[in-house]
Amino acid sequence: xxxxxxxxxxxxxxxxxxxxxxxxxxxxxxxxxxxxxxxxxxxxxxxxxxxxxxxxxxxxxxxxxxxxxxxxxxxxxxxxxxxxxxxxxxxxxxxxxxxxxxxxxxxxxxxxxxxxxxxxxxxxxxxxxxxxxxxxxxxxxxxxxxxxxxxxxxxxxxxxxxxxxxxxxxxxxxxxxxxxxxxxxxxxxxxxxxxxxxxxxxxxxxxxxxxxxxx
Numbered sequence: 001x002x003x004x005x006x007x008x009x010x011x012x013x014x015x016x017x018x019x020x021x022x023x024x025x026x027x028x029x030x031x032x033x034x035x036x037x038x039x040x041x042x043x044x045x046x047x048x049x050x051x052x053x054x055x056x057x058x059x060x061x062x063x064x065x066x067x068x069x070x071x072x073x074x075x076x077x078x079x080x081x082x083x084x085x086x087x088x089x090x091x092x093x094x095x096x097x098x099x100x101x102x103x104x105x106x107x108x109x110x111x112x113x114x115x116x117x118x119x120x121x122x123x124x125x126x127x128x129x130x131x132x133x134x135x136x137x138x139x140x141x142x143x144x145x146x147x148x149x150x151x152x153x154x155x156x157x158x159x160x161x162x163x164x165x166x167x168x169x170x171x172x173x174x175x176x177x178x179x180x181x182x183x184x185x186x187x188x189x190x191x192x193x194x195x196x197x198x199x200x201x202x203x204x205x206x207x208x209x210x211x212x213x214x215x
Contacts, residue, residue: 018044077138139177
């Protein structure tokens with residue numbers, strides 16, 4: 001997703017509100033985020049490699065969906081969600097590859113650089129290693145297939161993940177993630193006003209659940 005960043009536009013004033021002392025997103029009520037200028041917030045997200053912001057409501061909702069089960073986050077990026085939920089975090093670290101990182105920077109986005117507590121392993125290998133009951137992902141880029149305009153040839157086949165777990169949860173946006181092959185499988189999708197992402201069409205933000213269909 002490309003951002004148009006106004007030259008010299010300052011978003012550093014948002015750091016104190018949105019980041020904790022360690023530089024990770026600090027959970028806030030959705031209402032507080034919705035008071036911000038949305039375009040400035042989106043630009044801040046692009047500059048800080050943030051895709052889904054961990055609102056207090058989102059974290060609580062995910063805890064309810066996990067419901068004490070053994071969970072794993074894949075495609076965790078900087079780990080803003082999994083860290084708050086206390087679940088293992090994994091990421092392929094694809095965006096640290098020099099060519100990919102350079103591409104992101106040319107379109108005004110910071111590439112994700114998983115910190116030490118995010119294990120660098122791809123999603124399908126992580127599921128095989130940890131054998132979780134629940135897998136959580138946010139803005140996970142699916143494996144590209146012929147005819148698609150979205151996806152990545154190195155991305156995971158989410159259908160394989162869904163077949164191995166009780167519940168797969170994906171946080172995304174109808175516009176950005178319209179071509180996921182996993183949509184052909186039975187799932188439940190919900191749109192919540194407290195779901196805050198970097199998407200240009202926030203009303204299309206969703207949480208989708210496969211497997212054990214929880215609300």
